[in-house]
Structure formats: C-alpha cells, structure tokens
Amino acid sequence: MNLDAILEVAIGLVAAWLTLSVAVSQIQEWISSALAWRAKNLEQAILSMLQNPQLVQDFYNHPLIQSLTQPGKNRKPSYIPASTFAAVMMDLFVNAGAPAGQQLIGANTPSLGQINQGILNMKQANPGLGRIMDHLFPHLSNGLMSLDQSVAQARTNMENWYNSVQDRATGWYKRSATIWAFGLGIILALVFNIDTVQITTQLWKAPTVRQALIAQATTTVSGSQPTQALSTLLTPQDYADSLAVPFGWSTAPVTDSSIQCGWTPGQNVHPYFWAQNQCNLIVNLPAMNDLWGWFGKLLGILFSGAAAAQGAPFWFDVLKKLVNMRGSGVTPAATTAAPALAPASATDNTQAPPAPQPVG
DSSP: OHHHHHHHHHHHHHHHHHHHHHHHHHHHHHHHHHHTHHHHHHHHHHHHHHOOHHHHHHHHHSHHHHTTSOTTOOOOOSOOOHHHHHHHHHHHHHHTTOOGGGOOOTTOOOOHHHHHHHHHHHHHHOGGGHHHHHHHSTTSSSSSSOHHHHHHHHHHHHHHHHHHHHHHHHHHHHHHHHHHHHHHHHHHHHHHTOOHHHHHHHHHHOHHHHHHHHHHHHHHHHSSSHHHHHTTOSOHHHHHHHHTOSOSOOEEEOOOTTOOBOOOTTSSOBOEEEETTEEEEETTSOOTTOHHHHHHHHHHHHHHHHHHHTOHHHHHHHHHHHHHHHHTSOOOOOOOOOOTTOOOOTTOSOOOOOOOOOOO
16 A cells, blocks of 8 residues: 555656646746757857857858848857758858859859868868868868769768767757756746645645546646647646645744744744734744754755756656556546646635644
C-alpha cells in the first residue's frame, strides 16, 4: 500500500513540476523572442567562425541573408540553412578584394584564377582564416579534381564546418536557457508558492488530491501534444486550482489573541500582511523563530526552480513512464476528477483541502 502511495505522490509531484515547466518555457520563449536571443547566439557563432567583425557584417549584408530577415523588422535571422551559409561564404571568398563592378554573385561561375585570387585576398585581410581556408579548398590547385568538383567539395566542407559550429552553439544556448529557466522557476515558485516540500507533504496526506492529479496526468500523457495544451494556461495557478494542487499563498485573519504578527527574525511571531484594519497571517510561512521551517521552505522553492530548469519535455517523458508503471500494476479505485485543463466550477466533485490553520 505504501509503495502505491509513493508512486502516486511521485506522479502528482511530476505533474506539478510539468505545469511549472510549461509556464517557465512559455515565459522564456516570450523573452527570447523579444530579445532575439537565438539571432544573437547565431551571430556570435558566426563571429567565432569568421573571426572578423567586418566580414561578419559583409556576411549579413549579403542578399541571401537579407532575404531571411523578417520584413519590416531590423532584426537578424535566428536560423540560417547550411547550404545558404556555404553559398554566401563562397561569394565572399571569391569576391574578396575585387572591385564592386567585377564581383561575381550567385549563379555566375568563377574561374580558377578568380577563386585563387579571392582566397589570397581573404587570407591577407583575415589571417585567422588562413588555415581554415586551406581545409575548405584542399583540392583547388593540386589537379586531383576538376574546378566544378573542387568548388562542390568546398561547399560541402563549408556546410560541415557550419554544422559542427552550430552544434556547439546550440550547447551554448541550452546552457544559457537552463540558467534562465532556473531563475524564472524560482520567481514563479515564489510568486505562486510552488513549494516542492509542501506539495509532497500535502499529496502524502491527501489521497483525494493524489487521485485527481493522477486522473489529470493520465489524460495529459494520452494527448498528442500535451505541452502545447498546457501552455495555453495563463498561469500555473489556473491549472492547480482545477485540481486543488497546493499552489498559492493562503491567509487567515488572526482570531487567537496569543498569536502575534511580525517579521522580526528569531521572535515567536508570524509573517503577516495588514488588510481591513486587522492582521492577516500568511499561513504558508513558518513562525519567524522556526529555523527548520524556513530552511524547508527555501529548499522547497529551490527544488521547484531546479525542476523547472529540466524543461517540460523531460517531465512529460517522466510522467508518461510513471503513469505507465502505475497502469501495469494494481490500479486503486478511481475518483471523480475535474475535466482536463478545465477550471474548477460549482459542479466539480473534487474539493480542495481546507487551508491550514495558524498555530501559535
């Protein structure tokens, strides 16, 4: 029985983390789009390849790159195909140092002399590219290949070069995104009181809440695109309210004269806010002299932030495995749960557990 309860708590906890991760991913996508993170990351990767800011500027001014820019916005593209990169670089190499009226663009086939002269000019203007260009054009002058074959091989080499650098740049972006996801997860956990320790305790004590979450989790993993469905929620609190997940802050007016309100560390007082001319306790926070209680609260918030940093796809896969694991065993009697992603209403059979009462 305890093993069943542990598995149910794990499913409920992962479902809560999935909700938080989806919210973090959506906010992160908004920020990334507004600040053009992907475009800037791509530009940094190209700068690391070309090693010359002016050459990078020439690269982005090429008509093929300009065609990838969103009309009406002065913003560099966030994605460039490898074939486009190779075509643009071939033009830049061939036309390096050539007068404006004598430059070859696009379909114009350069001669061997024009290619050699362009490569020589490029090496002189960009010494850091010298060895790289020798690798890009290995058979240009040794007679082992025809000119067309050498140019085709050079394009393939440039595409491979670009793809390898982009793989590394993707790692840079993911590391940065993970840090941002952790920070955003901490912020959302603080705003909505998404406390992993508190959620775990509540799920262990409330089988009804566990069953509601398991029903929702089963519906979620059976959908074709669950993370997209969850991302339509305005806040994780909406999803939590429909299932009575212990998200959010709870308050209660002080009715016991022995309870004192205050924020002084080390004193037997309780965190509060003042409203309607009376002290209202924040019942989700421990007393100011409860050191272990504050440690557990901080730990719960940090766990939630770390969970958000793993990303929604990760937690969806974990949730699917846990649901399948539970389905392969003995399934407890199901309880009536709220419909998938539907807000709580007066007709819901799932009742939220009562808010904890302040203690002296």
